[in-house]
Amino acid sequence: MNGTVLIIGMGLIGGSLSLCIKKEHPHAKVIGHDVNHKELRLAKSLGVIDEMSLSLQTAAEQADLIIISTPVFQTEKIIAQFESLSLKESVLITDTGSTKEQIMRSSEVLTKNGIQFIGGHPMAGSHKSGVAAAKEILFENAFYMLTPGSGVAEENVGKLQDWLRGTHAKFLIVEPREHDELTGMISHFPHIVAASLVHQAKGSSTEHPYLRRLAAGGFRDITRIASSNPTMWKDITIQNRGVLLSLLKEWKVEMDEVVSLIEMNDSQKIYDYFNDAKVFRDDLPILEKGAIPSFYDLFVDVPDYPGVISEVTGYLAQEKISLTNIRIMETREDIYGVLAISFQTLEDRERALHCLREQTNYELFLG
Numbered sequence: 001m002n003g004t005v006l007i008i009g010m011g012l013i014g015g016s017l018s019l020c021i022k023k024e025h026p027h028a029k030v031i032g033h034d035v036n037h038k039e040l041r042l043a044k045s046l047g048v049i050d051e052m053s054l055s056l057q058t059a060a061e062q063a064d065l066i067i068i069s070t071p072v073f074q075t076e077k078i079i080a081q082f083e084s085l086s087l088k089e090s091v092l093i094t095d096t097g098s099t100k101e102q103i104m105r106s107s108e109v110l111t112k113n114g115i116q117f118i119g120g121h122p123m124a125g126s127h128k129s130g131v132a133a134a135k136e137i138l139f140e141n142a143f144y145m146l147t148p149g150s151g152v153a154e155e156n157v158g159k160l161q162d163w164l165r166g167t168h169a170k171f172l173i174v175e176p177r178e179h180d181e182l183t184g185m186i187s188h189f190p191h192i193v194a195a196s197l198v199h200q201a202k203g204s205s206t207e208h209p210y211l212r213r214l215a216a217g218g219f220r221d222i223t224r225i226a227s228s229n230p231t232m233w234k235d236i237t238i239q240n241r242g243v244l245l246s247l248l249k250e251w252k253v254e255m256d257e258v259v260s261l262i263e264m265n266d267s268q269k270i271y272d273y274f275n276d277a278k279v280f281r282d283d284l285p286i287l288e289k290g291a292i293p294s295f296y297d298l299f300v301d302v303p304d305y306p307g308v309i310s311e312v313t314g315y316l317a318q319e320k321i322s323l324t325n326i327r328i329m330e331t332r333e334d335i336y337g338v339l340a341i342s343f344q345t346l347e348d349r350e351r352a353l354h355c356l357r358e359q360t361n362y363e364l365f366l367g
């Protein structure tokens, strides 16, 4: 497609979308704008954008597509600023915010004047922020939620999807309320739980000096998202407070039930508690990225002997399959070690699976 795209907020998501658009639409011009000029200059020098603009007004008034990718309260402020600008009549505006109800309400100042605003939320990302972490493949195979504003023509929803085709994401059109309930459950609430686990561990760390070092394994995995940008999460929590408060109340009831299970010391019930969770979780689709995306992981059950890692990575290297991370889980004496290998793409993982099936007898699992 041809035209001028303005991306406001040159961070992880704005930068990644810019890379997708530049690749898919080489004739389009992508302008970046950010209040953090250092980040904006970095985006330009990394080639993430074609041009940078220090003036929101100048850039917005020439844009055919505007993507707002800032923390959600900033997004609302920017939408309010647009009301007084002379935007192109045909401009399409979208955002990437993790909440939708409040943003869609704010966007009514635009839609009532016929401006096409389509809320957006690519359901993939990371605990990292900033343009340096931007990646063209970030959204591949992820869901991308869209919440078209009132009066938005269907063809414009299609046009936005065309602009965003390079994300290789799967678009889903949902109501803002439904969006916030879904993401509250599977993304925002787990974030609060992760932060609370870290707080609890922090509280014990003076009493148990080894805690910091021992918390390097599984604890790190389940609390990874607690390393995300606190401004972004403060905004999300406030904007989705109704949903989050009711989830927290349900969680308290759930935790009270766990307390009674353990107090009763009923081994069958404790077993059932874990097993029911395992059955549901094991049945979740593994090939789709959710809001808490994993990389494409392959688990290799290897015997615990020296040299086994280089043997496995050697086979992958021969096939020129690149991996992004490798780690050993559960290596103890006499117990098989599980090698967890992460790949950037589904295709790399498929090739690795095929390669290791050919070359070894090790048991392989998909993550």
Ligand SMILES: NC(=O)C1=CN([C@@H]2O[C@H](COP(=O)(O)OP(=O)(O)OC[C@H]3O[C@@H](n4cnc5c(N)ncnc54)[C@H](O)[C@@H]3O)[C@@H](O)[C@H]2O)C=CC1
Residues within 6 Å of the ligand: 008, 009, 010, 011, 012, 013, 014, 033, 034, 035, 036, 039, 069, 070, 071, 072, 074, 078, 096, 097, 098, 099, 121, 122, 123, 124, 125, 126, 127, 128, 129, 130, 131, 229, 232, 236
């Ligand atoms: N990080 C993630 O994994 C995901 C984040 N989101 C949403 O996307 C949005 C952006 O998130 P990230 O890219 O992760 O954040 P980020 O922190 O990497 O980037 C945000 C950028 O916005 C800039 N900014 C803040 N206020 C601004 C303003 N008024 N005008 C211009 N620029 C401004 C900041 O300087 C920063 O460079 C947020 O609304 C977030 O909820 C959506 C999906 C995933």
Ligand SMILES: O=C(O)C(=O)Cc1ccc(O)cc1
Residues within 6 Å of the ligand: 097, 098, 122, 123, 124, 125, 126, 127, 187, 225, 291, 292, 293
């Ligand atoms: O890093 C992770 O696992 C995330 O959960 C990233 C993320 C953060 C915010 C979103 O709205 C969607 C995805």
